[in-house]
Amino acid sequence: MWEYAPAPESRDIANLKPNYRMFIDGQFVEGAGEPLKTVNPGTEEVLAEVSTAAPADVDKAVKAARRAYDRVWGRMPGSERAKYIFRIARLIQERGRELAVLESLDNGKPIKESRDVDVPTAAAHFFYHAGWADKLGYAGYGPDPKPLGVAGQVIPWNFPLMMAAWKIAPALACGNTVVLKPAETTPLTALVLAEIIQQADLPPGVVNILAGAGDVGAAVTSHPDVDKVAFTGSTEVGKIIQRQLAGTGRKLTLELGGKAANIVFDDAPLDQAVEGIVNGIFFNQGHVCCAGSRLLVQESVADELLEKLHARVSTLRVGDPLDKNTDVGAINSREQLTKIQQLVESGDAEGAERWTSACPLPDKGFYFAPTVFSNVSQAMRIAREEIFGPVLSVLTFRTPDEAVAKANNTPYGLSAGIWTEKGSRILWAAQKMRAGVVWANTFNRFDPTAPFGGYQESGFGREGGRTGLEAYLDV
Amino acid sequence: MSDRISVAKTYKLYIGGAFPRSESGRSYPVVDAKGAFLANAAQGSRKDARDAVAAARKAFPGWSGATAYNRGQVLYRVAEVLEGRREQFITEVAASEGVAVKKAQSLVDAAIDRWVWYAGWTDKVATVLGGANPVAGPYFSFSLPEPTGVVAVLAPQQSSLLGLISVVAPVIATGNTAVVVSSQDRPLPAVTLSEVLATSDLPGGVVNVLTGRTAEIAPWLASHADVNALDLTGAPESTRADLERSAAGTVKRVLRARPSEDFTREPDLARLRAFLETKTVWHPMGV
Incomplete structure (x- = not known):
């Protein structure tokens, strides 16, 4: 293995401040909640103190959003809304490097991912949706579809800025105003996005960004004056929110967990498949709801593939998220690290065969070495439960029908992968997958023009594309 | 001509293409708008609901996997058979809903036309709602x-045929299979519709029809782990929130359509969209 000299990005670029405040009605304000300390998971050092919301602050934010909706944003011509949203896209691009470094500091993801995926995709979502704002009549929901009002949005810690963009951009384009709550462990880039929104001169109250833990999220999603709730996170919490909203008539979209099958047929280009498998499960430390966490390999090529996979995974560099050579960064929190460790122990206990990369891990920070379980059976917890970490479970199959049956044998249905050189088999398998996104001979691709979302217990509603607008329109 | 004694029909459930009585052995009297006895209908139970779900699940791969052209032809065939039963439906709708024959005629005609409208959507909905995604990279991406x-x-309680057809046709046109709880007090047109479906090349299990107490059967369907979606149109007001809460247990899609919906109005795509998922497929481009 080649040795690389460290090539760290400077943390100064993040313009880290000691304190961050919430954004309500166009102002940065102190919340009445207990301030939280956000930690760099790569070093366990405190990055900054962030003020959080008490219930009264949630109420203030919703009221501000309501006023902005009634007086300004809801009645503004789409062509004017569009220009504001285009501005946000450009400002994200201009401050892209700063945002990327800040994201890697707060989240632990490798800088090459925050730089090449998170930030550009966030900008792209604003740019794409800006163009929709004055063309909604062509979107297939009737000649003059109306917004819903105030959207309450709660997002996870795995793609903090990108998730904020996926939520805010379509909401604004369709004419809604927003109260957004980023995750407790990753509030910083959303609060810098608030600065960008201020720089873009959006009318006060159109976007409000709160901080805090799950209780603040629950206060947002259950607030009686919120017209639409959008949540990305665990299936467990998604079900709680769906129950909360029962009987209220408020519109809901959910993007929840997954346990995606990545199917490798015997005719697949194995080297290419190995790259896709690695990307599928080790991208973002496996903190991806659509991660390819169940590898289904045709039995005849399983040994060969596993050998290649172990060799490739051994070369992954785990460590400093700010180092441009790092492939796998830090696990986002101690809590998540513990959860991963527990599930891995269950894999051992249930008799799966564990292989762990011998890569060195930093002394400080939350890290987990890339791990591959083979001889996994469908009943094991590591084949059924979302691990949300760099842990792959390998199962085998003999016939294409068996592959499909195993792939669909889950209450989830967010994504799936297919690896084969045969075109007809790709289309056949893609048709059979009960999943919202199917990547064939690739994995983990995202684009604002391509609708993303789940079947079954992976949630409902889509983000992106023409289809994604439905979530924010009264149709 | 001498008066003859007519042959009265036994109204039964429709599950998996067959017409069983309720396994519970229960029935309940159905009366017309003036309170005169019309017939006994089967009072479906929890077990009947579960049998119906099993039949619908079994029928799903075949029906969803059929070509859209084939589904369109089968549904159009249903309309042909509906037309042949027009007089019978007029009689039943008039009796069930207490409307004049002329009004019943217009309701039945609208119902048949509605079915034809949805039959024509089977092979157009993917073109209208799907398409290519112009992604920023060397990939071909499409969504369907x-x-x-x-x-x-849960079929509407008031509109016994037009309402029923307006909620069932969009569900199956796109390849879903259905477990339908008919109007509780006006179930006879639903049973006759089942007879039409059974003789129209529609595979058994694609539509299953339960008659009985909506409030008794609906909770079992709302909480059933093998049901993917729930249409609340005919749910009694007092049960709606509870049904939605139960549906959350397996993240079901819930259509919260109101009982007051006016089914004589021209429909839009909303009921087709309500029970559709979007699948996005990606493949790299290159030599």
């Missing part, structure tokens, strides 16, 4: 609508 799966439909 796909059926959600097994849909539990």
